[in-house]
Amino acid sequence: MHNIPMARPEPEDVEIELFIRALQLRHGYDFSQYTRASFKRRVLNLVTAQGFGSISEMTGRLLRDDAFVAPLVAGLSVPVSDMFRNPGVFKALREAVFPLLKSYPNLNIWQAGCAFGEEVYSLAILLQEAGLYERTQIYATDFNDAALARAQEGIFPAREARTYSENYLAAGGAGSFSDYYHARYEHIKLDEQLKRNITFANHNLVADGIFCEPHLILCRNVLIYFTDTLQNRVLSLFRDSLIRGGFLCLGNKETLDFAPAGKDFVAVDRRARIFRRASSNQ
Amino acid sequence: MSDAAAAAVVIGCSAGGLHALRIVLAGLRPQLPAALVVVCHTGSEDVEMLVGLLKRDCALPVSEAGERCQLLEGQVHVAPSGYHLYIEQERRFSLSIDPKVCFVRPSIDVLFESAAQAFTSKLAAVVMTGANDDGALGLRAVRARGGLAIVQNPAEALAPAMPQAALNLAGADHVCQLAEIAPVINRWCA
Numbered sequence: 001m002h003n004i005p006m007a008r009p010e011p012e013d014v015e016i017e018l019f020i021r022a023l024q025l026r027h028g029y030d031f032s033q034y035t036r037a038s039f040k041r042r043v044l045n046l047v048t049a050q051g052f053g054s055i056s057e058m059t060g061r062l063l064r065d066d067a068f069v070a071p072l073v074a075g076l077s078v079p080v081s082d083m084f085r086n087p088g089v090f091k092a093l094r095e096a097v098f099p100l101l102k103s104y105p106n107l108n109i110w111q112a113g114c115a116f117g118e119e120v121y122s123l124a125i126l127l128q129e130a131g132l133y134e135r136t137q138i139y140a141t142d143f144n145d146a147a148l149a150r151a152q153e154g155i156f157p158a159r160e161a162r163t164y165s166e167n168y169l170a171a172g173g174a175g176s177f178s179d180y181y182h183a184r185y186e187h188i189k190l191d192e193q194l195k196r197n198i199t200f201a202n203h204n205l206v207a208d209g210i211f212c213e214p215h216l217i218l219c220r221n222v223l224i225y226f227t228d229t230l231q232n233r234v235l236s237l238f239r240d241s242l243i244r245g246g247f248l249c250l251g252n253k254e255t256l257d258f259a260p261a262g263k264d265f266v267a268v269d270r271r272a273r274i275f276r277r278a279s280s281n282q
Numbered sequence: 283m284s285d286a287a288a289a290a291v292v293i294g295c296s297a298g299g300l301h302a303l304r305i306v307l308a309g310l311r312p313q314l315p316a317a318l319v320v321v322c323h324t325g326s327e328d329v330e331m332l333v334g335l336l337k338r339d340c341a342l343p344v345s346e347a348g349e350r351c352q353l354l355e356g357q358v359h360v361a362p363s364g365y366h367l368y369i370e371q372e373r374r375f376s377l378s379i380d381p382k383v384c385f386v387r388p389s390i391d392v393l394f395e396s397a398a399q400a401f402t403s404k405l406a407a408v409v410m411t412g413a414n415d416d417g418a419l420g421l422r423a424v425r426a427r428g429g430l431a432i433v434q435n436p437a438e439a440l441a442p443a444m445p446q447a448a449l450n451l452a453g454a455d456h457v458c459q460l461a462e463i464a465p466v467i468n469r470w471c472a
């Protein structure tokens with residue numbers, strides 16, 4: 001983009017670079033390929049929340065205190081989600097994808113970037129109602145261990161129950177959402193049975209590789225955080241993992257347009273951002 | 283693909299914003315040599331309808347700000363609902379579902395602050411009618427980097443809280459009636 005003048009970087013932008021470098025060299029977490037504007041905002045929020053005077057001060061701490069890395073990564077990750085978020089997408093999965101999955105005797109599903117598990121439990125409920133749950137192994141992964149631990153618990157604030165219930169119905173839920181949880185202490189705890197085929201595991205999309213051959217990958221609102229380069233890495237990983245003709249479901253605003261690997265997918269439902277691995281390659 | 287815009291105008295509004303936006307957009311001259319970016323809190327999931335309404339009396343093309351798309355001169359980009367909208371250094375959009383900021387997403391502050399960093403003095407920012415104080419911090423960031431600040435006169439705004447909060451915190455280069463905002467932008471772009 002040659003028409004943009006190269007200004008002298010502001011001190012804060014230099015500090016961000018050094019922070020990223022320190023986290024990478026010292027702890028192996030590489031955030032250099034996260035979209036910078038939102039990443040910077042999160043870093044500055046952390047500086048304030050943790051009571052540091054500057055980014056550099058926080059960098060100093062992370063260099064010398066290994067125990068600080070977990071809360072830092074948790075603070076840089078964005079485990080924001082909802083059950084059946086964008087119900088139309090779950091409806092499309094149920095109506096356009098599940099019938100095709102029915103022909104396989106065993107299914108693998110990978111949800112990448114599972115946050116607190118909201119979407120993987122949503123998926124589990126729909127699979128159950130479609131009679132597919134028994135034959136399915138679901139992998140729910142994230143790089144945020146604290147979020148994974150919460151996801152494993154399957155406990156959510158009771159105030160969300162109403163929205164989740166509305167979303168569930170809009171997603172074409174066949175019963176009542178309340179069949180799937182017990183309410184106590186202002187929280188809802190999802191039915192333990194829902195996670196008998198779910199494996200929660202740490203997987204970092206920046207660094208880790210193929211670990212299963214999924215028929216469906218759900219990765220919503222994760223690519224928005226990644227630069228074109230990292231999007232291409234992740235989409236290549238998805239392509240190489242998926243079985244031939246396997247499905248990929250992205251977030252409502254995400255596109256395949258800025259990564260070469262996007263060409264290896266064909267759209268099934270553009271609005272719901274559901275794609276299939278093109279069968280021609282490899 | 284054409285080059286990214288060299289200048290931008292960012293506009294934030296909330297309660298009463300549709301009416302205000304229509305008046306401002308109607309006054310802009312065609313082929314304005316700047317990209318326009320609009321955040322209007324609507325509470326609705328779907329921004330297509332807002333885009334449709336804004337198109338009606340605007341000489342410039344209006345569309346939803348697309349994830350990773352470039353900011354284009356003479357184009358009105360409208361923030362999608364449910365996501366924060368950022369402008370990256372290379373003058374492309376990016377989105378996030380980071381938590382709401384002051385109870386809203388998209389947040390005007392988030393857009394303005396990232397725009398200020400990307401465009402520095404080649405940026406004009408407009409705060410109009412609204413019932414909260416979103417946009418005030420953002421406007422301060424715009425001014426701190428040499429951008430132009432335009433605030434709708436709170437006395438005239440349907441909901442005065444937002445322009446008033448912006449004035450209190452950031453001040454402004456122009457405090458205008460709605461009808462005067464477009465002419466100020468047209469002149470600034472010239």
Ligand SMILES: C[S@@+](CC[C@H](N)C(=O)[O-])C[C@H]1O[C@@H](n2cnc3c(N)ncnc32)[C@H](O)[C@@H]1O
Pocket residue numbers: 077078079080081082085112113114115116119141142143144147203204205206219220221222225251379
């Ligand atoms: C905004 S949430 C999306 C949650 C859910 N998929 C949805 O759309 O509602 C993004 C998730 O991606 C995870 N994430 C970010 N970077 C990651 C990486 N490099 N590897 C794995 N997960 C990552 C975050 O920890 C967070 O839980």
